[in-house]
Amino acid sequence: MVLYFSGTGNSRYVAKRIGREIDDEVSDLFERIRSHDNSELRSESPWVVVVPTYAWRIPHIVQEWLEHTALLGNGDIYFVMTCGGSIGNAGKYLRQLCEGKKLNYLGCMAVVMPENYLAMFDVPPREKALEVIRKSENVIEKAANLIKSHSGFPQPDITVMDRVNSGIVNDIFYPAFVHAKKFYATGACISCGKCVKLCPLNNISLETDKPVWGKNCTHCMACICNCPCEAIEYGKHSRGKNRYHCPENGSDEKEG
Template sequence: MILYFSGTGNSEYAAKRISSIIDDEAVSLFERLRDNDFSEINSERPWIIAAPTYAWRIPRILQSWLEKTRLSGNKNIYFVMTCGGNISNAGKYLEKLCAGKSLNYMGCMEIVMPENYIALFSTPSQEKASEIIRQAEETIDKAASIIKKGRTFPQHPLTLMDKLNSGIINDIFYPIFVHAKKFYATDACISCGICTNVCPTANIRLENGKPVWSKNCTHCMACISRCPKEAIEYGKHSIGLPRYTFPE
């Protein structure tokens, strides 16, 4: 079974492409994460977790959910991590997570996809995004082939920077950057409520027709990227930048 978490569509695409190749079910974790649903899930086929990379590791919201949820049946588990750059030493922490759940860690595959982290970086043009997606499809297909054969994902040599990125930098990054303080809506807002519906932590509510953010933000960028009027900004950084969601 393929379980995926996706804010702007990259990981959803990877999950569904793998699903079509290996003929296995792809299930969104959106509602389970939003509802704090930790009820047991069973699969007789290997587990595949498709997720974005947040500061060189899986999102903490997903890490917490996996720690609390029993995955019964098959003991093998793969991780497919979409990213704008690289996943550094994410595998170390995934292997530890799996050991704590008595699951057989089968490795993690890095899938470079279009950058969506508009809070800090620039998002690509449509033309550039399409080029990156085309290149990513070969890696996604390779991951699916390895899973189909029951082999482990290949692991690459790690640098000191990789270890620092997924370790101390990740620890520092979350408390400093992962909050909703800089989100705001401009006068272009039409009070459609899409931002409230796409938030996986139910962190957004409408007050007087405008979105208001609480303190439980995971920085998935779903709200700012999926706003139909581009009425949501993140401080001054996002102003004028194209929004990115995986093309339909």
């Protein structure tokens, strides 16, 4: 079974591609995480968890969900992490997680996808994003073929900087930077409530027909990148910048 969490569509795209290649069920973790549903899951095929990279590790909200949810049946588990450049030493922490859950960790594969972290970086224009997605296809296919053959993912070389980024930088980054204080809605907001529905932490509510952010935030960028009117900003950094949402088919065709 392929499990995924995605804020702007990158991990969803990769999860669905892998699911088609290995002919397995694909399940979105959004509602389970949002509703704190930790009821057990069962799969007779290996588990494949596809998630974005947040500060060189898997998102904390996915880590916490996995820690509290029993994955029954097949004991093998793979991780695929979408990223803008590197996943650092994420594998160390995934191995520890799997050891605690008595699961057989078969590695983590990095898939470079278009940058989507508007809180710190610029996202690419559409043509550049599509080029990055096209280049990712070989890695996605490689991951799927290894899963189909029940082979472990190759272990990457880990640098000192990888260890630092996934360790102390991750520990500092979350409390220092991952908050919703800079999000706000402009006058272009039409009070559609889409941002409210897309927040995995129920952190957004409509007050006097405008979105208001609470204290919980995972910086998934779902609200700002999926706003139909581009009415959400993150401080000054996002002003005039492209928003990003992965096209479902990874092509130039417009989504319906």
